[in-house]
Amino acid sequence: MKLTSKGRYAVMALADLAKFDNINPVSLRDISLRQGISLDYLEQIFSKLRKNEIVQSVRGTQGGYILKKKAKDIKLTNIFDAIDEKVKTVQCKKESKKSCNGKSTKCLTHNLWDELENHINNFFKEKSLEDLVKDNIERRI
């Protein structure tokens, strides 16, 4: 059970963006250098973040990205949804009435994994980008 780099990078990059977000947009190049993430990979990630209205791009010289909403209103769950980083604990299709082993009733553990999925998603629903930035400021003092 592990988090992928894509998810980690997306949040890390947005945290960086939120931190350095003044009047000027932040270039992916800067984020790449500061956070040590491949520029090409960042571009893939930000393409999805833009399509899902988490960030807004500013083209041209001195261009870059800015947050499209307030940091307070961007929850981790929005970020993960945007980049297709899903929490998947059950094996079966949830809607289908078939169990993961092909039988007609749900398997012995189905409910358990479903509970786990909710437990994890609750965490993502609560945490916002703002929480993250605040935590970093506090640590620095």
Place this chain on the structure above:
Amino acid sequence: MKLTSKGRYAVMALADLAKFDNINPVSLRDISLRQGISLDYLEQIFSKLRKNEIVQSVRGTQGGYILKKKAKDIKLTNIFDAIDEKVKTVQCKKESKKSCNGKSTKCLTHNLWDELENHINNFFKEKSLEDLVKDNIERRI
């Protein structure tokens, strides 16, 4: 972020074992048939469960496995530890002072992932095999 089949199978097999655990040991063959899990794969999993004292083996004809502790005292966390199914959310080595991107201080998101890891592990520490079996009995009524 997903659960592996190994983890899923281990818990499913132990739930089956707890459910059918009478005086007689339960053979992997039976579990394999009932739960639709490859016998060879089950053997790998049970080898670890035995070494970690979750189950006890009974060799010979009519042999099989029995739980080594009460279902109440077997938490999911014990099972996952036994089979090396780890929850890994941070990228860096926790002990090391280096961050995941090679810098000397922890990255912007380190604390967040660490919180998430605790959040998930708390779930595993609370749930026992007994909870699982109970849930299934209730559903059946």
Place this chain on the structure above:
DNA sequence: ATAAACCTGACTAAAATAGTCAAGTATGAA
């Protein structure tokens, strides 16, 4: 004896991940 069932280690196909690479397009500034 023999068959059932545990036990072990090595091997491998398939899938997912974590990127790289190439070839653009748009725009602000000199």
Place this chain on the structure above:
DNA sequence: TTCATACTTGACTATTTTAGTCAGGTTTAT
């Protein structure tokens, strides 16, 4: 206008992980 910067897109690929399979045992109740 020209140029550099930076976004944009899509295809490609090496690496790693996963989810098993396979072969060859050993133990023990009957």
